[in-house]
Amino acid sequence: MNRTIKKIESTSDLKKIMAAYYSSLAECDSSKKIAWCSSVGPAELLRAMGFEVFFPENHGAMIGASKKAADYISHANAAGYSPDICSYLTSDIGAFIKKETPMKKAAGLDKVPEPDVLVYCTNQCRDVQDWFSWYARHFDVPIAGVESFRGLGELTRDHVNAVSAQIKNLIPTLEKITHTRFDIDRLRKVVELSQRCSSLWKQVLETAASVPAPLTFFDAAIHMGPAVVLRGTSTACDYYELLLKELKQRVSDGTGAVEQEKYRLYWEGMPIWGAHRDLATLLSSHGAGVVASTYCNSWIFDSLDPQDPFDSMARAYAGLFIARTDSWKENYIAQQVEQFNINGIVFHEAKTCPNNSNSMYAMPKRIKTPSVVINGDLNDLRLFSLEQTQIRLEAFLERLD
Amino acid sequence: MFLGIDAGSTEAKAVVVNINGEVLGMGAYRTWTDFTEAAEKAVALALANAGADMDSVKSAVSTGYGRNIQGLAKCAKTEISCHGAGAFKYFPEPLTVIDIGGQDSKIIKIGAKGELLDFKMNRKCAAGTGAFLEETSRRMGSGIGEMNALAANSTQKVELGSYCTVFSFSEILSLSRKGVKKEDLARAVYVSMVKRIMEMDTFAGKVVITGGAVEFNPVLIEIFKEESGINALVPPSPRFAGALGAALFAIKEYNA
Numbered sequence: 001m002n003r004t005i006k007k008i009e010s011t012s013d014l015k016k017i018m019a020a021y022y023s024s025l026a027e028c029d030s031s032k033k034i035a036w037c038s039s040v041g042p043a044e045l046l047r048a049m050g051f052e053v054f055f056p057e058n059h060g061a062m063i064g065a066s067k068k069a070a071d072y073i074s075h076a077n078a079a080g081y082s083p084d085i086c087s088y089l090t091s092d093i094g095a096f097i098k099k100e101t102p103m104k105k106a107a108g109l110d111k112v113p114e115p116d117v118l119v120y121c122t123n124q125c126r127d128v129q130d131w132f133s134w135y136a137r138h139f140d141v142p143i144a145g146v147e148s149f150r151g152l153g154e155l156t157r158d159h160v161n162a163v164s165a166q167i168k169n170l171i172p173t174l175e176k177i178t179h180t181r182f183d184i185d186r187l188r189k190v191v192e193l194s195q196r197c198s199s200l201w202k203q204v205l206e207t208a209a210s211v212p213a214p215l216t217f218f219d220a221a222i223h224m225g226p227a228v229v230l231r232g233t234s235t236a237c238d239y240y241e242l243l244l245k246e247l248k249q250r251v252s253d254g255t256g257a258v259e260q261e262k263y264r265l266y267w268e269g270m271p272i273w274g275a276h277r278d279l280a281t282l283l284s285s286h287g288a289g290v291v292a293s294t295y296c297n298s299w300i301f302d303s304l305d306p307q308d309p310f311d312s313m314a315r316a317y318a319g320l321f322i323a324r325t326d327s328w329k330e331n332y333i334a335q336q337v338e339q340f341n342i343n344g345i346v347f348h349e350a351k352t353c354p355n356n357s358n359s360m361y362a363m364p365k366r367i368k369t370p371s372v373v374i375n376g377d378l379n380d381l382r383l384f385s386l387e388q389t390q391i392r393l394e395a396f397l398e399r400l401d
Numbered sequence: 402m403f404l405g406i407d408a409g410s411t412e413a414k415a416v417v418v419n420i421n422g423e424v425l426g427m428g429a430y431r432t433w434t435d436f437t438e439a440a441e442k443a444v445a446l447a448l449a450n451a452g453a454d455m456d457s458v459k460s461a462v463s464t465g466y467g468r469n470i471q472g473l474a475k476c477a478k479t480e481i482s483c484h485g486a487g488a489f490k491y492f493p494e495p496l497t498v499i500d501i502g503g504q505d506s507k508i509i510k511i512g513a514k515g516e517l518l519d520f521k522m523n524r525k526c527a528a529g530t531g532a533f534l535e536e537t538s539r540r541m542g543s544g545i546g547e548m549n550a551l552a553a554n555s556t557q558k559v560e561l562g563s564y565c566t567v568f569s570f571s572e573i574l575s576l577s578r579k580g581v582k583k584e585d586l587a588r589a590v591y592v593s594m595v596k597r598i599m600e601m602d603t604f605a606g607k608v609v610i611t612g613g614a615v616e617f618n619p620v621l622i623e624i625f626k627e628e629s630g631i632n633a634l635v636p637p638s639p640r641f642a643g644a645l646g647a648a649l650f651a652i653k654e655y656n657a
């Protein structure tokens with residue numbers, strides 16, 4: 001079968017925006033402070049306090065996409081980090097030890113921007129804290145974090161209070177670094193922009209509920225770049241307005257991202273960055289569109305509210321999918337299956353991230369929708385075989401026939 | 402006539418059937434590294450066995466690792482669907498098919514109408530596959546047929562604890578140093594394979610075992626029964642089940 005994937009026109013704008021973001025970090029003079037932040041950490045607060053924000057997980061994903069992670073992981077292994085832990089951590093630290101960065105190719109940067117502070121949130125895992133701690137020791141700069149909850153069913157007032165208080169507690173540490181006073185109105189403004197970005201991103205993803213879907217997970221995982229690294233800025237909002245317009249046009253023209261869409265799949269788990277394109281091509285050649293995913297949805301923060309910035313940030317960070325109980329997650333996936341007209345679910349069991357690998361805890365046996373488990377990893381391609389994955393995916397599509 | 406080609410990692414198999422799905426001829430050829438050559442040889446053997454030639458083939462379907470190689474057949478199906486269909490041909494009822502292949506093992510659930518319900522494959526590792534058996538027997542200095550005979554004469558139960566082929570062999574060496582008989586070691590190798598397979602999934606309906614490993618190592622069936630308590634069935638020529646399934650899909654293709 002020779003079906004093609006339709007290219008998204010806005011991609012050229014996306015590339016420019018991302019390159020400009022990386023360059024802005026590189027060009028920071030000493031008057032500007034740089035904070036490293038975990039993907040769903042308190043980025044809104046950091047921006048409101050005037051920091052430039054760098055996201056190591058985005059850098060990790062770039063390393064994965066460059067297919068060079070395995071070269072780097074060995075350096076982190078030699079430094080004492082096991083090959084079985086988060087391969088974002090190991091490949092990122094390894095790349096740093098080897099003095100290489102994929103930002104060189106993307107934006108001409110020789111190295112990652114040096115942090116003045118590292119700020120994490122443990123809503124996703126413990127690895128991120130270990131990861132940031134390595135850099136805090138290396139650069140001898142402060143590290144601060146928000147300890148959030150795991151395995152949450154209901155998000156209660158107590159949970160919100162606990163997280164909200166910790167976000168507020170970061171302020172004195174951050175003020176010492178920036179030598180400026182915290183300004184609540186600036187925070188409200190950033191939260192408002194972040195909320196707008198999240199809402200636009202949600203609308204972008206929801207266009208894929210149309211049949212045929214105008215975008216797939218493979219596109220969305222790339223186009224979510226601004227929602228990850230530029231949330232809380234108008235640049236991100238402007239970009240999603242542009243992308244949304246293009247996708248809405250596709251919907252009204254009846255143009256699908258995958259030619260002759262036959263199957264509609266849901267992706268549960270991390271992308272396999274080094275095989276992202278191969279998998280997109282493989283699935284689309286069979287008319288299979290991955291039209292929704294937990295991963296891309298994780299940057300939708302419905303609760304953000306500029307009128308109530310701290311508590312609403314706490315709700316957004318603590319209420320993340322990854323931090324929930326399995327039954328909460330199963331309900332969530334069932335809603336997605338309904339909303340996006342899903343035929344089947346692909347569970348990516350990532351060897352080095354059990355936090356994002358729900359198949360490890362028997363979820364495929366409990367849900368009603370047909371599913372397949374593929375074994376792989378976010379970054380470590382030595383843990384992935386395209387051949388083995390291809391037969392699983394093709395057999396799965398035969399099963400859906 | 403209809404042709405099914407299983408371009409497997411270890412061996413290419415071909416089966417020729419008539420419109421009723423009755424087997425007319427079979428052929429197999431070792432793959433080494435050239436899928437196309439092995440498949441062509443297997444097809445020639447199967448056609449000769451059926452007393453037919455390529456011109457009489459109305460439709461062909463390929464399966465196996467080399468299924469997508471250009472020129473093999475117009476249509477490709479995965480081994481999962483084909484082994485399921487091949488087993489269902491002999492046992493037309495809800496089944497769990499265990500296929501122990503050269504590179505991978507699969508557990509395939511088939512419904513009452515022969516439909517594919519679900520499947521599991523081994524992870525990226527030789528544990529529980531034909532490759533594990535080949536490697537351990539090679540290192541024990543026994544041919545595959547010999548391993549089967551040895552295991553059949555085992556009198557003492559010993560177990561290998563490791564998943565890994567390399568570590569398993571170290572275990573074999575240390576057990577052998579302790580005086581454990583070759584017969585018991587051979588049996589332990591099969592027990593390890595069966596255990597890896599039993600870990601993959603639960604079983605439902607009748608259990609059928611296909612693939613080269615059971616054809617050449619019938620002792621596996623007995624060991625499977627002993628370990629699982631399940632009386633597994635084996636179709637005729639179990640290593641051809643995938644090629645037979647492909648041939649049956651060729652009939653479907655032709656009728657579609």
Ligand code: SF4
Nearest residue numbers: 086124125127353355
């Ligand atoms: S959630 Fe997984 S991939 Fe992300 S930082 Fe934690 S361990 Fe790594």
